[in-house]
Each structure stands twice: as C-alpha cells, then as structure tokens.
Amino acid sequence: MEEILLLDWLPVKTTINSENYIEELTELRKAIKRERRGKLIHGVLLQHDNAMPHVSSKIMDTIHDLGFECLPPIYSPALAPSDYWSFREMERPLRAKRFDYFKRLEKEVKH
Incomplete structure (x- = not known):
C-alpha cells in the first residue's frame, strides 16, 4: 500500500x-x-x-x-479494488500522452 x-x-x-x-x-x-x-x-x-x-x-x-x-x-x-487506486494514480502523469514505441511507454511508467 x-x-x-x-x-x-x-x-x-x-x-x-x-x-x-x-x-x-x-x-x-x-x-x-x-x-x-x-x-x-x-x-x-x-x-x-x-x-x-x-x-x-x-x-x-x-x-x-x-x-x-x-x-x-x-x-x-x-479489476481488484486495489487496482482502482493504483491505476488512477499511475494514469495522471500519462494522461493525454501518446507513445510511438512500447519502450518509451515502459520508460515513462517506470519513471
């Protein structure tokens, strides 16, 4: 948590x-x-x-x-209840961004 x-x-x-x-x-x-x-x-x-x-x-x-x-x-x-919180928090910095390559998405999520 x-x-x-x-x-x-x-x-x-x-x-x-x-x-x-x-x-x-x-x-x-x-x-x-x-x-x-x-x-x-x-x-x-x-x-x-x-x-x-x-x-x-x-x-x-x-x-x-x-x-x-x-x-x-x-x-x-x-969807587990824990996912509601986790994914919402992870989504905010990624909102409205587009990724051409999976590696770029992976790097941004890790960041």
Whole structure:
C-alpha cells in the first residue's frame, strides 16, 4: 500500500500463465524482503482476480509456500479494488500522452 514494489512487462502477445505467475509471485516476495525489511514476518495479504492462472492448485500451493495469505476473490474478475487506486494514480502523469514505441511507454511508467 506504500508504493509499487514490482513492475514487470510480459512480451507482446504473451498471456499470463501459471509458470510466469509463479515467477512474479517469487519476485514479489524478494522485492518485499528487499524493500520492506521485517514486513514479511507480519504476513502478506494477496488480492488478485479469479482468473484461471491465479486460482489453480499450483498457484495456491505457491502462495502458501511463499507465506502469503490470499484474500477471497472479489466480484469483478477484471479489476481488484486495489487496482482502482493504483491505476488512477499511475494514469495522471500519462494522461493525454501518446507513445510511438512500447519502450518509451515502459520508460515513462517506470519513471
């Protein structure tokens, strides 16, 4: 809730699947450990939508193994309540800008 800890881009025309979601969760745990020292001990509440890769038994086992607690899926499969705040705040500096290349967009979002 303090700031974005991990931002990753899938290659164009790539769909999230269990394997790359597990990699993201593992990277998220590393980012929390690195950027929020001592907070893992208090637990991590993970909220995500109920898309198939997110609720598979493989993912749920990984979430448990990483020590995360998964909140129940929310009503909308497309947007978690946390996304409303995050994306609104990220959108403001990008409003009305056009990007010719994906790399320019990526650089601006990271900034």
